[in-house]
Amino acid sequence: MPARVRWHARWVVPVATPPVAEGTVITEGAHIVWVGERAFAPAGGHDEELGDAILTPGLVNTHTHLDLTMLRGALDGLGFFDWVRTVTAIGTEVLGDEDFAAAASLGVAEGLAGGVTTFADTAPREAAFEAMRAMGVRGIAFREVFGPDARHCASALATLRDQMASMRPRESPLVRVGVSPHAPYSVSDELFAAVGGFAAAERFPLAVHIAESEEEQQLVVSGTGRFAEFLRGRDIPVVPRGHEPLEIIERAGLLRAHTLLIHGVHVGDAALPRVAASGCGVAHCPASNARLGHGIAPVRALLKAGARVGLGSDSMASNDRMDLLEEARLASLQQRSKLRSPEALPAKTAFRLATLGGAEALRMDEDIGSLEVGKQADLAVFHVPPQGSPVTDPLHALVFGPRPRTDRVLVAGVERVRDGVVLGADPAWALRAADAAERVKRWRAQRSPG
Ligand SMILES: [Zn+2]
Structure with missing residues (x-):
């Protein structure tokens, strides 16, 4: 792109301020230098006419496992314990490094095609970290650590230290690394504390x-259920650990x-103020939570x-x-349904969750999440056809209207999607992922005949 670009769109949605009809965003290199009505836009630079489009900040996906993209549709209907065990077994018994690399790249491409510019990914391997770096998106690669047996805490931490020492030098201005003690059913209290200390x-x-x-x-609460049985079967002592899971990480x-x-x-309810006061981010995953039957x-x-x-x-x-x-739409609909109120989560709030809210949750809101002077030029351009769906409220159109086509996406001022095409995407990724999906399907059929 030329150094200074004036992006003109039917609507500009800055998120932190109200939508602007016939708006303009001016970028200079990696930064946003002006946002407002086109009529008042300062002259100078290259003009990009986006037409019937809504120009927004790049979307922020606060939770992905990009390297599992080949598992689309593979495990529907399993209860959570069986689902977790099956994903884990597939990861070790069926799939290899090339599969994870292809799936992670495919995942980044799918995100970009939907306007996502920032990914917070968790994984026990480096495929997603490398894919994010290679494709020029922004993100955090959280390296997962597992260890439900307190006796193995020291060795798990030592391995994590080595992994982070290897990954950290490869951080880029766009992609950073983090750590993720996986979950209460896969991490002991001792390992939570040890990883917390290491991270700090x-x-x-x-x-x-x-x-x-x-x-x-x-x-967590009663030391019972499928996870408890499984852990006891591996000679790992299980005792009640608190009134609710949050207590474990709080302690x-x-x-x-x-x-x-x-x-x-x-x-x-009692924990809500503590979560807010802690400054922790929350990654809300409405579709996943619903699909696995977890609740709202x-x-x-x-x-x-x-x-x-x-x-x-x-x-x-x-x-x-x-x-x-779609997640924004679901988030809004679920809260309205749960709270029996059409005002529970307006479109404006839902779209904020997908942008500035996500940036806040990841503590990246100084740089991204809204169209504001000084922030990074992470932009998404959604094409809204003029016929059939009149746009009087662009926020409502984005969240509830027919799915708009993603025309353009920029990360730090660099174009990553043009005319709906993800630049640099390799068709071989999808072929490899399809092959992996077939192997997963055969493996599952062998394990459960009929
Ligand atoms: Zn997850």
Whole structure:
């Protein structure tokens, strides 16, 4: 792109301020230098006429497992314990590095095609980190660590230290690394505390799957259920660990700024102010939570309490599309349904979750999430056909209207999608992912004949 570009659109949605009809955003290199009505836009620079389009900040996906994109549709209908065990077994028994690399690249491409410019990914491997770097998107690659047996805490931490020492030098201005003690059913209290201490000392951001399922709740509160049986079967002692899952990470010192709480479906009313006061982000995954039958997170209550909440697609093993506009729509509809109020979560709030809310949850809101002077030029351009869907309120159109085509996407001023085409995408990724999906299907058929 030329150094200075004036982007003119039918609508500009800055998010932090009201939508602007016939608006203009001016970018200079990686930054936004002007936002407002076209009639008042300062002269100079190259003009890009976007036409019947809504220009917004790039969308922020606060929870992905990009390297599992080949599992789209593969595990529908399984209960959570079986789902977790099957995903884990597939990861070790069926798939290899080339599969994960292709799936991660495909995942980034799918996100870009839907206007996502920032990804917060969690994974026990580097494929997503490398894919994000290679494709020029913004993100955090949280390296997952597992260890439900406290006796193996020291070795798990030592391995994590080595992994982070290897990944950190490859951080880029756009892609950083973080750590993620996976979840209460896969991480001991000792390992939570140890990883928390490591992250604080090394200044790594943290992410934890927490308060996601009924099964996790059972394990934590009463030491019963499928996870408890499984752990006892491996000679790991199981005792009740608190009144709710959040207590575990609170006790381990992880309820603090720069920790991303993934899911947070089962967060009790009494804990809401503590989540808000902690400065933790919350990655709300409405489609994934619904598809796995977990329930509906208390999003409006979290927002009312002042928590930093964003939206996540989660992996394609529990959601069949990476579409943050759809997540925004679901988030709004679910809260309205849960609270029996059409005012529970307006389109404006839902779209904020997909942009500035996500940026706040990831503590990246100084740089991204809204169209404001000084912020990064992460832009998404959604084409709205003039016929059939009159746009009087662009926020309502984005969240509830027919899915708009993504015309253009820029990350830090660099074009990554043009005319709906993800630049640099390789058709071989989809072929490899399809091959992996076939192998997964055969493996599952062999394990459960009939
Ligand atoms: Zn997840």
